[in-house]
Amino acid sequence: MKTSDFNFYLPEELIAQTPLENRDESRLMVLDKQTGEIQHKFFKNIIEYLKKGDCLVLNNTRVLPARLFGAKEHTGGKVEFLLLKRIDKDKWETLVKPGRKAKIGDRIVFGDGLLKAKIVDIGQEGSRIxxxxxxxxxxxILDKLGTMPLPPYIKETLKEKERYQTVYSKYEGSAAAPTAGLHFTNELLQxxxxxxxxxVYITLHVGLGTFRPVKSENILEHKMHSEFYMVSKEAAEVINNTKASGGRIISVGTTSTRTLESIADKKGFIHEGQGWTDIFIYPGYEFKVIDGLITNFHLPESTLIMLVSAFCGKDVTLNAYKEAVNNKYRFFSFGDAMFII
Incomplete structure (x- = not known):
């Protein structure tokens, strides 16, 4: 299977640069994965498609203000950090720009010395420890000095930090938002x-590996970065009881999906726990847990569109994306949503 199989035409003007004023007024494409039938709604209408006895699974991770701007201690050269994941209490895997000049032993100063960092090792794909x-x-200190790590395709300045957080965000640790959840309001959840x-709420701290491009033409050669998850006993019990009673498990976002599918047994039941997952879901994967998926519209040739294609079929997915382009849906992090059932 080739990466180019998941390409599609996307006009640049459809890439959403700012969030809507009201979260639940984004548009919603409802897609029947069996027939390919499409309905055009608004996100607030999603309640019409949810049934009593269903279980909605949301990722309650919270985005860190993970982008830091500093200078080398001795030369004053400008340096940009993007925190990817915490390895130990004060040790982090980090993307550094300019990377080729970031050598082991270099010391970086942020905020007039309020925060300092020493590069101690080289990580995966050129990252720095x-x-x-x-x-x-x-x-x-991070909240004072850091800025929100918006994706590179967003050129506009984010006026309110909280608009890149879900209303139910709780546990800090993500380098990017679980964007499917950005459409929910407290009122809609009620x-x-x-x-x-x-x-129910589970946690997966989103790393940039989720959004990194697939560089190999053969998708089987792509390696996902690992991300940390936590699932409580209470969440596992509700999900398992829903499945046992015939209810649907509706996953909000690819991050919730990857967590559930990582920890499920062969019968689709899950257990409490925490750990790291690098699961890569692409067409041919047999889903064990989820029955429905709420997700945004993703980048061409990304692991995210591959996951969606695994759930409802590549042809159905690409046809839905073509329909979205024709109907001028807004794409990516601050864009519109689809509900696949």
Missing amino acids: VEFEYNGIFEE QIEEKGIKI
């Missing part, structure tokens, strides 16, 4: 619960 030095609480739909 860095160790931070500071006085106080790291998260508070309406969903009142209809008799169970809502």
Whole structure:
């Protein structure tokens, strides 16, 4: 299977640069994966397609202000850090720009010395392992000095940090938002619960590996970066009870999907736990847990569109994307959504 099989034409003007004022007023494409039938709605209408007894699974990770701008301690040369994942208390895997000049032993200063870092090793695909030095609480310092790590295709400045967080975000640790969840409001979630739909939260800290391009033409040669997940006993029980009683498991986003499919047994039941997953889902994969998927519109040739294609078929997916382009849906992180059932 080739990476180019997942390419499609996308006009640049359809890449959403800013979030809508009201989260649930984004557009929603409802896609029947069996027939390919498409309906055009607004996200607030999703409640019409959820049934009593369903279970909605959301990723409650919270995005770190993971982009830092500093300078080399001795030369003053400008350096940009993007925190990818925490390895130990003060040790992080980090993308550094300019990377070729970031050598082991280099020391970087941020915020007039409020935060310092030393490069201690080379990580995967040219990333750097860095160790931070500071006085106080790291998260508070990061919140003061860091900025939101918006994807490179977003050129506009984000006016409100919270618009790149879901309303239910809880545990900090992500380098990018689980964007399918950005469409939910507290009011909509309340309406969903009142209809008799169970809502459970799991955690997967999104790393940039989820969004990195597939560089090999043969997709089987692509290696996903690992990401940390946590699933509570309570969440596992609700999901398992829903499956046992014939209800549908509706996954909100590719991150929730990858977590559930990583920890499920052969019968589709899951257990509490935490760990790292590097699962890569592409066509041919047999889903064990999810029955429906809420997701945004993704980049051409990305692992995300491959996952969607695995769920509803490549031809059905690419036809839906063509329909989305023709109907001027907004794409990517701040874009519109689709519900695949």
